[in-house]
Amino acid sequence: MAEEKKVLKFDEVAKHNVAKDCWLIISNKVYDLTPFMDEHPGGDEVLLAATGKDATNDFEDVGHSNSAREMMAQYYVGDIDESTVPVKRTYIPPVQGVKSPNTGSDIVVKILQFAVPILILGLAFAVRHFTKSKDQ
Structure with a gap:
């Protein structure tokens, strides 16, 4: 008997x-990418933003790449109930008290936020x- 998909x-x-x-x-499927966060070539910020x-x-x-698409199977959790997905993204605040460590790019952004107005x-x-x- 075939296993029923989790929705x-x-x-x-x-x-x-x-x-x-x-x-x-992604494509009406749900993936738990937690174990892949440190390995993702684009960094964890890219995944968290999505x-x-x-x-x-x-x-x-x-x-x-095709290999990246094939790799997704190991992270598959189930399918999404499409009727519950909002058309427009609503802001969902991160859980308080759980922070990702600062990355080098975070520090650069903070420096630029301070330095650019001064410059x-x-x-x-x-x-x-x-x-x-010149006028004088």
Whole structure:
């Protein structure tokens, strides 16, 4: 007798949205990618950004290889109940108290968020200074 496929509701899948518990919906199938988080060539941030929605377009846009598609079978959990998937993505906050470690890219982003406005302000003062000196 064939095994019955597990059908999951979107709300249940959407709860799995942190690095230590990450599920994605791709082509109406649900995958538990938690064990793959450290191995994913694009980093865990890419996978986490695709939680809480149908990630099919995200997956297809990247152009994954055939071997990557074959690898997905080992992470298969079940099928998604399509009627429960919202048309528009709603924000699902991560579970409080569970944080991924900072990566190098996180630090670079924080530095840029601080440095860019200062550089723009400095540039504005320099332009003002030089245009004022020419007028005099």
